[in-house]
Each structure stands twice: as structure tokens, then as C-alpha cells.
Amino acid sequence: MRQARAGDVVRVHYRGRLTDGTEFDSSDGREPLEFQVGGGQVIAGFEKQVEGMEVGETSTVTIPANQAYGERDERQVQSVPRNTMPDNLDLQVGTRLTATTRDGKQIPLTVTDVNEEQVIVDANHPLAGQDLVFDIELVEIVGSEPGLKFGQ
Numbered sequence: 001m002r003q004a005r006a007g008d009v010v011r012v013h014y015r016g017r018l019t020d021g022t023e024f025d026s027s028d029g030r031e032p033l034e035f036q037v038g039g040g041q042v043i044a045g046f047e048k049q050v051e052g053m054e055v056g057e058t059s060t061v062t063i064p065a066n067q068a069y070g071e072r073d074e075r076q077v078q079s080v081p082r083n084t085m086p087d088n089l090d091l092q093v094g095t096r097l098t099a100t101t102r103d104g105k106q107i108p109l110t111v112t113d114v115n116e117e118q119v120i121v122d123a124n125h126p127l128a129g130q131d132l133v134f135d136i137e138l139v140e141i142v143g144s145e146p147g148l149k150f151g152q
Helices: 044-050
Strands: 007-018 024-028 033-036 059-065 077-081 097-098 108-116 118-120 130-143
Touching: 007 044, 044 059, 044 130
Parallel strands: none
Antiparallel strands: 007 024, 007 033, 007 130, 059 130, 077 118, 097 108, 108 118
């Protein structure tokens, strides 16, 4: 049976959990996740595990933080004066916000603390600094994208 390789568009079912067993995501009840192997559409460690799998094969992999969402960067945690936030925002720990930089780039933020004077926001991905465990089942190899051709 053919193995998934770089350039293949594949469909997988997965269950993602932290090393303590806490589940953070799953394809249960949804269509399988479809992506191109080598296309950078999923985290590197996940993609690397799928490459070489055969349809119907299942695998469990622990992906270190540096191959997942990276290490936490405490410089990404900022204190913002509460009075600079719109009054209509219901700010609570866990609230997700989006900030826009001067050049138009959007940055997702999570509120980690709030009081009458300050709001602490964190721009790290919520799974940054975490090793992740995935159970993966390769459901289908949909097809291949044409490979790159190098020539004269």
C-alpha cells in the first residue's frame, strides 16, 4: 500500500492532548482534517508523523513544543491600561482579543488578568511551551500536487 509523502493531500482523524492527558482538540464528530504534506498547513511535528503512514494506519506521537507552537516568550505578555480598551468589552480572564499593529498586522491576544487599572494580555499561542500528544489515523490520500520541476 502507498505511503503518504511530501506533496500528497491527505485526510486524517486526530485527537490532541497535553502530556497530562488533557484533551485540547479532536476531529471527533467532524470531517477529517485535510492538508498537503509538506505544505506547512499544520504544525511541523504533526506533518512529519503523517509522512510515511499508510491509509488505515494509526500512530501516536509526542511533539515537543519547539516542533509545535514554540516555547513561551514572556516578552509577549503585556500590561495595557484599562482605560485604553473600549468600554463595551466584557474583559475576563480567558477573553480572546485581536490587536492591530500600525502596519495592519493582526495579533491574537488572550486576557490573563484584569483589574480596574490594567489588563494583562498574552500574545503567545495558548499551547506555546507545551509538548503535545496526537493520536493520528490516516483516512485517505486524496491525491498529489504536481512536484516542483527544476530545469534550465
